[in-house]
Amino acid sequence: MIAEAHSSPPGSEGDVRAANRSLPAGSYGGRHDPRRTTMCLSGTTHHDHGGAATAVPEHRAGHQPDRTSPRLPDRAVDGAMTDRRRFLRSGMTAAGGAVLASMGSALPATAAPPPGRGRPDRMIDLTYRLVKDFPSFYGTQPVISDVVTDDFDTTGFFSKSWTFPEHIGTHVDAPGHFAQGARLVDDLTAAELIAPLVVVDISAKADEDPNAMVEVADLVAWERRYGRIPRGALVAMNSGWEERFGDPDTFLGGAGFPDLNFPGFSIDAAEWLVARRDPVGIGVDTPSLDPGNSSTFPVHFGFLATDRYGIENLANLSAAPVRNGTVFVGAIPWEDGSGGPCRVIVTR
Numbered sequence: 001m002i003a004e005a006h007s008s009p010p011g012s013e014g015d016v017r018a019a020n021r022s023l024p025a026g027s028y029g030g031r032h033d034p035r036r037t038t039m040c041l042s043g044t045t046h047h048d049h050g051g052a053a054t055a056v057p058e059h060r061a062g063h064q065p066d067r068t069s070p071r072l073p074d075r076a077v078d079g080a081m082t083d084r085r086r087f088l089r090s091g092m093t094a095a096g097g098a099v100l101a102s103m104g105s106a107l108p109a110t111a112a113p114p115p116g117r118g119r120p121d122r123m124i125d126l127t128y129r130l131v132k133d134f135p136s137f138y139g140t141q142p143v144i145s146d147v148v149t150d151d152f153d154t155t156g157f158f159s160k161s162w163t164f165p166e167h168i169g170t171h172v173d174a175p176g177h178f179a180q181g182a183r184l185v186d187d188l189t190a191a192e193l194i195a196p197l198v199v200v201d202i203s204a205k206a207d208e209d210p211n212a213m214v215e216v217a218d219l220v221a222w223e224r225r226y227g228r229i230p231r232g233a234l235v236a237m238n239s240g241w242e243e244r245f246g247d248p249d250t251f252l253g254g255a256g257f258p259d260l261n262f263p264g265f266s267i268d269a270a271e272w273l274v275a276r277r278d279p280v281g282i283g284v285d286t287p288s289l290d291p292g293n294s295s296t297f298p299v300h301f302g303f304l305a306t307d308r309y310g311i312e313n314l315a316n317l318s319a320a321p322v323r324n325g326t327v328f329v330g331a332i333p334w335e336d337g338s339g340g341p342c343r344v345i346v347t348r
Contacts, residue, residue, distance in 0.1 A: 126327070126344040128245070128315045130169040135248040137287050139256025143168060169341045170313045172331045173289065177338040178297070179305035185340055186333035188309060192280045196233040197327040197346050198222070199320050203240030206263045210253050211291040212239065213266040219273065226323045229277045234327050236283035238317035239263035245315075253292050260292035267298040274306050281329075283311035283344075314344060321348050 128134070132144040143165055150159040167173070175182035200222050206212040214237045223229060241262060244250040253261025263286055270289075273279050282289060282303065289299045289310045304310060311329065330343035 122347050124316055124320050124325075124346050124348070126314045126316050126320060126346060127170040127342070128313055130164075130341055133248075134169050135252050135287070136165070136168055137257055137260070140248040140252070141256075164341075166334070166338055166340045167312070170315065170344055171311070171339055171341045172329060173300070173304060173310040173312065173339045174337065175304045175307050175309060177304055178300040179307075182305065183307060185331055185337040186335055188331055188333070192232075192309075193329040193331055195280045195327055195329075196230045197320065197323075197325040198229050198233045198235045199238050199317055199322045199325075200235065201238045201240075201322070202263060203238060203318075206239040206241065210261040210263070211293045212263045213291055214264075214269045215266050216269050216272045219269055229273070229279070231278045233277070233279050234281050234283055234311070234329070235273055235277075235279050236311075236314060236317055236320075237263065237265060237285065238320075239285055240318065241285045242315055242318070252287065258295055260287070262286040262288070262292040264291035264294070265289055265299045265303070267302055270299050270303040274303065274308070279308065281309040281311060283314050285314045285317050287312055309339075311342070311344060320346050324348075 130144070132146065133140070133142050134144065136143050145163045147161045148159075149161050150157055152158060167177075172185060172188075174185040174188060176184040176187075200214055200218055202212055202214055202218055219229070219235075229235065239262070241251065249255070251262070264284055265282055270282065273282070282299075286292070288294075288297075289303065289312065290297045300310070309329075309331075325346045325348055327344065327346045330345070332340050332342065334340050
């Protein structure tokens, strides 16, 4: 889904959002905490946010990092600077060639790190590479552009300015994407962005029906086989849709909204999870939480209104652990953003 953010006048929902942020944990706009209630579709309204998101300041007021450190001996500093100059001279050409290379395919970002870095055997990247022709909810026409603002010949370094909608690529939907006055992406806490991962495979029925849905029966069947869905999990649908990603028209199942066909969650399954398992969010390997043929978006309106988030366009779910994985959702805290591209990684 694509939505944009806009500034709100005094006394508007923007003020409601600001007031909500100042409330103690566990409260929500003067109402009962929606994370402890089932969803109510009649109490939700659609809200589009217009305008480009801007970056959040590095430090919130009242918090400054501790930058103090012991002083190194002058000889150590001189040696470090010499090594740094040598590294820059030898690596400039290679680095420039890498960053100026063609954007290429938007295959999942699964390149192995150099030997000795990290634990690639334990990490699975669930993120698609964000390329300029990434298929969007509204079709295959490009919605991303970039401009080179600095290059090695003129300024000695490489930098770009990008323009793209919040809801493109592998991205997060904040509660405020469809629930007016609810939390936005910069209100999401670090604690809820690291969670147990549960992967529910519906690929068999998605082969038969492009608009197949995760139903309550699928969740019950998952628990009978693997055990109870843990509280605070991110519950992800694996429909096998990644196999269609190479053809944007096939991936979208049409030319763009309202001509779309792909799997998603049913509202009954989303409500069941909220009432019984208290997840932090749900995720899909398709462009929308709702199935492609939906025109009313009950899961967007209903699930997000319970103060939980969604993730769309997940990759590599067939390689992810069905249970006992821990997922990290690298959501960028855009100021007043309704969501945005994110890096999603699961550890086994």
